[in-house]
Amino acid sequence: MTRQLRPAPGSDRSGATRLAGHAGGSATAASRVLAVLDAFGPAHASLTLSEISRRSGLSLTTTHRLVGELRAWGALERGADGRYGIGLRLLELGALAPQGLQLREVAVPYVDDLHQATRANVVLGVRDGSDVVYVEALRARGAVRLMSRIGGRWPLHATGTGQVLLAFADPQVQEEVLSGPLKAFTPYTITDPAALRRTLAEVRRTGVAAAENHLTADAPALAVAVPVRGAGDEVVASLGVTVAAGATQAQALVPVLNATARGISRALGAPSAQPAVRRRP
Amino acid sequence: MTRQLRPAPGSDRSGATRLAGHAGGSATAASRVLAVLDAFGPAHASLTLSEISRRSGLSLTTTHRLVGELRAWGALERGADGRYGIGLRLLELGALAPQGLQLREVAVPYVDDLHQATRANVVLGVRDGSDVVYVEALRARGAVRLMSRIGGRWPLHATGTGQVLLAFADPQVQEEVLSGPLKAFTPYTITDPAALRRTLAEVRRTGVAAAENHLTADAPALAVAVPVRGAGDEVVASLGVTVAAGATQAQALVPVLNATARGISRALGAPSAQPAVRRRP
Incomplete structure (x- = not known):
C-alpha cells in the first residue's frame, strides 16, 4: 500500500528533518500531514499553496497532494481568493475535545x-x-x-x-x-x-x-x-x-x-x- | 522516504477500500490519518485503541502507530481511563476556520x-x-x-x-x-x-x-x-x-x-x- 504513495521528492528532506520531533523519530507520512496543518496559526489563518509549502518545509508537489486530500476531507477550505484556510470539519472535530x-x-x-x-x-x-x-x-x-x-x-x-x-x-x-x-x-x-x-x-x-x-x-x-x-x-x-x-x-x-x-x-x-x-x- | 513507513498489513485493505472516497482515489497515508480522526464523533467522543481500529477499518498495528503520532502532535489525548479523545490542538486549529x-x-x-x-x-x-x-x-x-x-x-x-x-x-x-x-x-x-x-x-x-x-x-x-x-x-x-x-x-x-x-x-x-x-x- 505504501507503493500507492508518490515517492517524496528529495526536497522534502529539510522539512522531514525539522518534523522529526512530531513523530518522535524519523519523519512519517502522518507527520507530513500534520506539518501542513501546523502551517496555519492565528497570524497565518489564510495561506497560499506556496506559503504552506514554505512554512511546512515540504516540497510544492507534496504540499499540493496533501492539501488536496485535506481539502477533500474538509480539514482545509479554499476561499474565493484562492487562499487556503482551516475547514469546518476541524471545528467540528475540535469541538469534541473532552476537556474543551x-x-x-x-x-x-x-x-x-x-x-x-x-x-x-x-x-x-x-x-x-x-x-x-x-x-x-x-x-x-x-x-x-x-x-x-x-x-x-x-x-x-x-x-x-x-x-x-x-x-x-x-x-x-x-x-x-x-x-x-x-x-x-x-x-x-x-x-x-x-x-x-x-x-x-x-x-x-x-x-x-x-x-x-x-x-x-x-x-x-x-x-x-x-x-x-x-x-x-x-x-x-x-x-x-x-x-x-x-x-x-x-x-x-x-x-x-x-x-x-x-x-x-x-x-x-x-x-x-x-x-x-x-x-x- | 516512503520506505520509512511500515508496510500496511493486508488487514487494512477493507479500510483502505472504504476510505478511497476521502482521497478521491486509492487509499493514501494521509487518508489513514484522517480515518483515525473520522472514528471520533459526538456519540463516539471517547474510544479505546481497538474501537478506533474497528471504526477506522485499520489494523491494530497501524492504528497504534497513527494514534501515537496523533497523540504526540496533540490531535488526540489519552484520558485517565486509558481511552482516547480529541485533543485541544484540534480545538485550537478548528478555531481558525475563517467562516467558523x-x-x-x-x-x-x-x-x-x-x-x-x-x-x-x-x-x-x-x-x-x-x-x-x-x-x-x-x-x-x-x-x-x-x-x-x-x-x-x-x-x-x-x-x-x-x-x-x-x-x-x-x-x-x-x-x-x-x-x-x-x-x-x-x-x-x-x-x-x-x-x-x-x-x-x-x-x-x-x-x-x-x-x-x-x-x-x-x-x-x-x-x-x-x-x-x-x-x-x-x-x-x-x-x-x-x-x-x-x-x-x-x-x-x-x-x-x-x-x-x-x-x-x-x-x-x-x-x-x-x-x-x-x-x-
Whole structure:
C-alpha cells in the first residue's frame, strides 16, 4: 500500500528533518500531514499553496497532494481568493475535545452570568501541557483589547488563568515550567523562576491569581482568575476576567468570580462545591 | 522516504477500500490519518485503541502507530481511563476556520443580546456543503432539549438555520440537496423534494424559516431562523432560536431575530444593513 504513495521528492528532506520531533523519530507520512496543518496559526489563518509549502518545509508537489486530500476531507477550505484556510470539519472535530467544548457546554450559563454581571471579558481556560487553552471567551463591547478567543493558547506563566492552572498542577508540571524559559510578553510578565514560584504559592494560599499587564502593555489590563474543580475536586479549569487596569480593583472581582466558579464546579460534580446545608425533606 | 513507513498489513485493505472516497482515489497515508480522526464523533467522543481500529477499518498495528503520532502532535489525548479523545490542538486549529469561530467573534455580542432578550436556545450556523455547522450555540437553562452545540452538524433541510442557508445558496447547491435523499429525523422533517422546494421559495419571499419538530419529536420545538449577510450582501450565516412549540408564536420572534441579524450583518460590513439615514455632522 505504501507503493500507492508518490515517492517524496528529495526536497522534502529539510522539512522531514525539522518534523522529526512530531513523530518522535524519523519523519512519517502522518507527520507530513500534520506539518501542513501546523502551517496555519492565528497570524497565518489564510495561506497560499506556496506559503504552506514554505512554512511546512515540504516540497510544492507534496504540499499540493496533501492539501488536496485535506481539502477533500474538509480539514482545509479554499476561499474565493484562492487562499487556503482551516475547514469546518476541524471545528467540528475540535469541538469534541473532552476537556474543551464539552466543559464549555456545562459552564456557559455561568460564564454568561459572570459576563452580564461584570460586563468584562470572560475566559474559561484548561491546561494543555505548559499552556492554557481558552475553551470559552466572551468579549465585552468597548472593553480592553482582547487577547483571548476560543482556541487561544498562551504559556501558563503569562496569564492569570494560566497561573491558576499552574499553581494547582502536579509538582512535576510546575518544575518543568519553572526550569524552562519564561517568555516575556511585556516588561511585567513574570520571567524570574523564583518570582513565579512565590506567585504560585500565593495563588494556592489565596485561591486567586491577579496578573497586571503580563500579556499586553499597550492597553493596561488586569486579569483575575480562580480555579474550577471537577468531580474529584481536582482543578480542571480556570475562570478569569480581564478589565482595564485601574477601572476595578482585583479584590472587588473575587466574590463574583468565586461564586461563578463554584457554580460551574458544582455542575461538574465537585464535592467541595456541594451545598453544606441541605434543606429538610 | 516512503520506505520509512511500515508496510500496511493486508488487514487494512477493507479500510483502505472504504476510505478511497476521502482521497478521491486509492487509499493514501494521509487518508489513514484522517480515518483515525473520522472514528471520533459526538456519540463516539471517547474510544479505546481497538474501537478506533474497528471504526477506522485499520489494523491494530497501524492504528497504534497513527494514534501515537496523533497523540504526540496533540490531535488526540489519552484520558485517565486509558481511552482516547480529541485533543485541544484540534480545538485550537478548528478555531481558525475563517467562516467558523472568526465569524463567531464578530457575532457573539449580538447573539448574547438575543439570548438575553429571548432566554431561548440561540444558534449561529454556516453552510458546509449540504450541512449546517453551528459556530455558536447558547443554551437556555430549562429550555427545550438542545440539539445544537458549537461544531454540531445537521443536514440543511432538517433545521430552520439550514433551510435559510439552503434557500439563499447557489441554485446548484439547492439542486444537489433536492435531488439527494432527504433524511427524516421526525415525522415532521421535510423529505419531499417538492415540499422542500416550496419551503425554500417561502423562505426567500419572507426572509424567515420556521421549522416545527423537524429535528426532534420527543420535545416539541419550534426553530425560527433568518439570514445574516456579509460584505458582499451575500448570505454568510443563519441566526436561529429554538423555543418550546406553543410557548411562543414564530411570528413573535421575527422582529428580534431580524434586528440581531442586521446588527451582525452591519458588523460584517453588509451594505444592506448600513443605516439608511445618517445623522447630520
